[in-house]
Amino acid sequence: MPETKTMTQPMISINGLQKTYGSGFEALKNVDLTIEKGEILALLGPNGAGKTTLISTICGISVPTGGSIAVGGHDIITESGKTRRLIGLVPQEITLEPFETVLATVRFSRGLFGLGPNPALLEDILKRLSLWDKKDTKTKELSGGMKRRVLIAKALAHEPQVLFLDEPTAGVDVELRKDMWGVVRDLKEAGVTVILTTHYIEEAEAIADRVAIISSGRILLVDEKSQLIERMGKRSLTIDFDRSLDALPDSLAGYGLTQSQDGTSATYTYDTRAERTGIGALLRDVNAAGLSVRDIHTAQSSLEEIFVSLVEEDANAQSRAGKGEAA
Amino acid sequence: MINLHAIGAIFYYEMARAVRTALQSIISPVLSTSLYFVVFGAAIGSRIESVEGVSYGAFIVPGLIMLTVMTQGITNAAFGIYFPKFIGSIYELLSAPVGVVEVVAGYVGAAATKSLIIGVIILITATFFIDIQIAHPVAMVVLLITICFAFSLFGFIIGIWAQSFEQLQLVPLLIITPLVFLGGSFYSITMLPPVWQTISLFNPVVYLISAFRWSFFGTADVAIGISLAAIALFTAVCIGIIWWIFKSGTRLKS
Numbered sequence A: 001m002p003e004t005k006t007m008t009q010p011m012i013s014i015n016g017l018q019k020t021y022g023s024g025f026e027a028l029k030n031v032d033l034t035i036e037k038g039e040i041l042a043l044l045g046p047n048g049a050g051k052t053t054l055i056s057t058i059c060g061i062s063v064p065t066g067g068s069i070a071v072g073g074h075d076i077i078t079e080s081g082k083t084r085r086l087i088g089l090v091p092q093e094i095t096l097e098p099f100e101t102v103l104a105t106v107r108f109s110r111g112l113f114g115l116g117p118n119p120a121l122l123e124d125i126l127k128r129l130s131l132w133d134k135k136d137t138k139t140k141e142l143s144g145g146m147k148r149r150v151l152i153a154k155a156l157a158h159e160p161q162v163l164f165l166d167e168p169t170a171g172v173d174v175e176l177r178k179d180m181w182g183v184v185r186d187l188k189e190a191g192v193t194v195i196l197t198t199h200y201i202e203e204a205e206a207i208a209d210r211v212a213i214i215s216s217g218r219i220l221l222v223d224e225k226s227q228l229i230e231r232m233g234k235r236s237l238t239i240d241f242d243r244s245l246d247a248l249p250d251s252l253a254g255y256g257l258t259q260s261q262d263g264t265s266a267t268y269t270y271d272t273r274a275e276r277t278g279i280g281a282l283l284r285d286v287n288a289a290g291l292s293v294r295d296i297h298t299a300q301s302s303l304e305e306i307f308v309s310l311v312e313e314d315a316n317a318q319s320r321a322g323k324g325e326a327a
Numbered sequence B: 001m002i003n004l005h006a007i008g009a010i011f012y013y014e015m016a017r018a019v020r021t022a023l024q025s026i027i028s029p030v031l032s033t034s035l036y037f038v039v040f041g042a043a044i045g046s047r048i049e050s051v052e053g054v055s056y057g058a059f060i061v062p063g064l065i066m067l068t069v070m071t072q073g074i075t076n077a078a079f080g081i082y083f084p085k086f087i088g089s090i091y092e093l094l095s096a097p098v099g100v101v102e103v104v105a106g107y108v109g110a111a112a113t114k115s116l117i118i119g120v121i122i123l124i125t126a127t128f129f130i131d132i133q134i135a136h137p138v139a140m141v142v143l144l145i146t147i148c149f150a151f152s153l154f155g156f157i158i159g160i161w162a163q164s165f166e167q168l169q170l171v172p173l174l175i176i177t178p179l180v181f182l183g184g185s186f187y188s189i190t191m192l193p194p195v196w197q198t199i200s201l202f203n204p205v206v207y208l209i210s211a212f213r214w215s216f217f218g219t220a221d222v223a224i225g226i227s228l229a230a231i232a233l234f235t236a237v238c239i240g241i242i243w244w245i246f247k248s249g250t251r252l253k254s
């Protein structure tokens, strides 16, 4: 029953993917990732995490050194003719032939991917991206945001089922970023699977269905975005005391405070989205314990900290798993 | 299955680029070659005795056409593939469902077509200044097409190999131009002292010019069979190198 097969088959499945560059640098370390049809997946990670490498490998620009990738059930190496027609790529850098007109470059892309002319479709794509009135303009005369949209139009010209957007909103102003998100939502509506990379948490939050966090060439976590937001909702409150405490009083035991090395401060973690943050009670109890407070400050965990804590968790989990196996 | 639409797209794009830059890509080579006809053919040529029974003005026509189509084929093909590499738009080519056949047919086909057009324009221009007869017209056309294609293949390799504009200019300037000048564009190698005749036989361009000149005047420096074999060998080596480049991804993929 081929029909059931296509229904359950993921759009992209990546198994044990490894990429070591000619320089010997290991950019992807055993990546496993499954992307479902029609979802928007945000690949979130700091600069140098391997996001572009991962995308380039799926698109066939970079050659994998280990593992396998299937797109629409076809292997990207042995059936590259099929997988490549399914994929549209919007690169991170703006790379357009400067002297070509918008319409000419989009038409070129469609032909390159093996399809005959379809002026009505190209008109529709350009209109959707608000580029139709610029169709005869040379790309070098466009603004940065428009150039990026031309790259999107080029990637859509062959009606791909999967679209990769590599940092589509890096260096783009707020207005345009919202526009871009709108475009992505429209694409999802049209049934296109979208994978976008970003290092902005807010971006992942705004448009993704799922978020994969990548750092140093490894996928640390793939989750529905709601889970991730929960982690991001955590804030910390640090209380500086006027002297160093050997230990915190028993009355504060319930707050799960962590003491600084020198004992002069304690940190409390809470969820800003929770109904009761517990800050009031904590401060009352600190007061009741007779501690005098010199200063108080709060901090939101940054993306960097989330990564660090994820990496640590990951390492712990792995060592626990190791012990489990041994036992 | 060959992606014909892709070949068409690349070919069309490259030809459109030539039209956009017609002044430097077509008119300028035609004009500068025509100057040779005026100077060597009409002005000086009348004072030089005929070479192998052919007036000097006519004698240099095949060599000059070769000189131009070779350099044009090389520069056009080299630039055609180097430019997307340079600006980064090559990502699209590398992620498209195209292989060596489509890319070569598109880029090399366009470069060869451009140099062929230039060659034909120069030939027509030459007839305005010089009286020319073509002994073997069919052979002449076939040779011209083959040589345009062969040198566009060679230029394509240079374009992939080059990592800067300097390197892009290097091979045409330092290797091709001297080889063509010393390859008998302006003289018959039989006019050289014996030692230099032997050395000349190591210059591949000698075979091309000799064969091409044979198609015009029916006489050649080198036996036509040897020339044809040399041209075929050169083309085959270029195709082999390009095939290997695509198979290994050298200088294209990371």
Ligand SMILES: Nc1ncnc2c1ncn2[C@@H]1O[C@H](COP(=O)(O)OP(=O)(O)O)[C@@H](O)[C@H]1O
Pocket (backbone or CB within 6 Å): A021, A022, A023, A025, A027, A045, A046, A047, A048, A049, A050, A051, A052, A053, A054, B254
């Ligand atoms: N062609 C290359 N050769 C060697 N190392 C590379 C190459 N491209 C990228 N890298 C390295 O691989 C790592 C991941 O890069 P990249 O995938 O571009 O990260 P991201 O897109 O997440 O910022 C970086 O450390 C980068 O320096």
Ligand SMILES: [Mg+2]
Pocket (backbone or CB within 6 Å): A051, A052, A053, A092, A166, A167
């Ligand atoms: Mg990147």
